[in-house]
Amino acid sequence: MKQQANLIRAGQVIEHNGRRWTVLKQQIITPGKGGAFIQVEMRDLKSGNKTNERWRTADTVERLMTEQKDYTYSYTDGDNLVLMDPESFEQVMLPTELLGDLLPFLQDNMAVEVDLVDGDPVAVHIPPQVTLEIVEADPVVKGQTASSSYKPAKLSNGVKVMVPPFIEAGERVVVRTEDASYVERAKD
Structure with missing residues (x-):
C-alpha cells in the first residue's frame, strides 16, 4: 500500500530498494530554506543492518501490511x-x-x-511497563530538594534507572520499557 513519506511511523514495515525494512525512528526536519523532509532510521529484516534514509514529505513509499x-x-x-x-x-x-x-x-x-x-x-x-525489584540504590544525599532529585539504582534485570530518593533496595517499582524510566512504586 502506497503512503506519503511524512506518514511513516516507528514500528511500520516498508519496502525500499527491493528490501523489507522495519522503521526504528523517524523525524520530520524543516530547514530554514527549502522544503521539509523526513529522516528515517530503519533496519533490514533479513540482514539486520541499519541505515538512514531521507525522503521529501511529498514522496511516496510502499508500506507493507502487518x-x-x-x-x-x-x-x-x-x-x-x-x-x-x-x-x-x-x-x-x-x-x-x-x-x-x-x-x-x-x-x-x-x-x-x-x-x-x-x-x-x-x-x-512487549508491554509498555513492567514491575521489577531494585537490587542496588545509592544512599540519599542530604540537603537535596525532593522536587527534582533522583538517584541511580540498579534493577533486578541489570538495567540502571533513576529513582526518587525514597526508593530503597528491595522495593518493587514500575518501569517504562521504552526508555527505562521510573514510573511509580509497585502496588503489590
Missing part, C-alpha cells in the same frame, strides 16, 4: 526467543535481535505481540 499475533514468552535459547502460542500451544523460535534494547525487560510467561508480514516475524512488542 498481521499481529499474541504469544507467551517461555525462555531464551542462545540467540533465540522461544514463544508459545496460547491457543494451539505450538512453540515458535524468533531471533532475540527483534527485541533490540527491550530484551532485558522480557520476563517469564510475559504476553508479547509479534508483527508478521506474509508469515515472517518482523517485530516483537
Whole structure:
C-alpha cells in the first residue's frame, strides 16, 4: 500500500530498494530554506543492518501490511526467543535481535505481540511497563530538594534507572520499557 513519506511511523514495515525494512525512528526536519523532509532510521529484516534514509514529505513509499499475533514468552535459547502460542500451544523460535534494547525487560510467561508480514516475524512488542525489584540504590544525599532529585539504582534485570530518593533496595517499582524510566512504586 502506497503512503506519503511524512506518514511513516516507528514500528511500520516498508519496502525500499527491493528490501523489507522495519522503521526504528523517524523525524520530520524543516530547514530554514527549502522544503521539509523526513529522516528515517530503519533496519533490514533479513540482514539486520541499519541505515538512514531521507525522503521529501511529498514522496511516496510502499508500506507493507502487518498481521499481529499474541504469544507467551517461555525462555531464551542462545540467540533465540522461544514463544508459545496460547491457543494451539505450538512453540515458535524468533531471533532475540527483534527485541533490540527491550530484551532485558522480557520476563517469564510475559504476553508479547509479534508483527508478521506474509508469515515472517518482523517485530516483537512487549508491554509498555513492567514491575521489577531494585537490587542496588545509592544512599540519599542530604540537603537535596525532593522536587527534582533522583538517584541511580540498579534493577533486578541489570538495567540502571533513576529513582526518587525514597526508593530503597528491595522495593518493587514500575518501569517504562521504552526508555527505562521510573514510573511509580509497585502496588503489590
